[in-house]
């Protein structure tokens with residue numbers, strides 16, 4: 001994982017070798033493969049395994065889950081060989097503790113208020129829109145939003161045009177995007193991926 005002061009950037013919902021090449025070339029810190037069923041981005045473990053082989057070791061590969069039993073999460077993560085697990089459900093600290101033994105970097109995604117990263121035993125906290133992967137932004141700019149402490153990623157409707165402003169406004173440690181780097185729903189655009197990473201890093205550190 002990046003230890004630089006530049007914002008951490010995760011590109012989510014990759015499905016093809018072309019998507020992976022674009023994210024790696026753009027300088028992403030992490031890439032996500034969606035294992036949650038019912039998404040236009042869902043891949044199976046074998047497909048993710050083939051894609052993950054194309055990812056250099058400095059880039060974190062993450063399996064994305066929503067409301068799936070811990071045993072299923074473990075099986076997908078083991079079969080695909082991803083190094084990170086991102087949970088979008090109602091999992092509690094016990095679930096994170098159960099997955100800890102697998103050695104994965106654990107990401108907790110929530111749209112609720114969170115005080116700090118690590119409360120549930122996660123390594124990274126993701127503050128997202130209530131409908132993850134929908135591309136709908138939420139009100140991160142409002143006075144009611146209090147940023148958590150520690151390593152947290154902002155997600156939800158970010159685009160190359162909004163990511164820098166969002167980073168400056170929230171002081172997030174990093175960002176995560178899916179819809180905002182697609183030419184149509186479920187289809188990644190190498191140009192938008194490059195533009196997003198460039199915009200996030202323009203001027204580098206925000207903290």
Ligand SMILES: O=C(O)c1ccccc1NCC(=O)[C@H](O)[C@H](O)COP(=O)(O)O
Pocket residue numbers: 012013034036039040041064065066088109126128129131132133134135136155156157158176177178179180
């Ligand atoms: O991408 C999906 O369809 C998805 C389905 C179920 C759980 C999570 C999902 N995606 C997670 C992400 O892509 C990101 O973590 C984040 O929500 C950004 O989404 P977007 O608003 O599309 O940029």
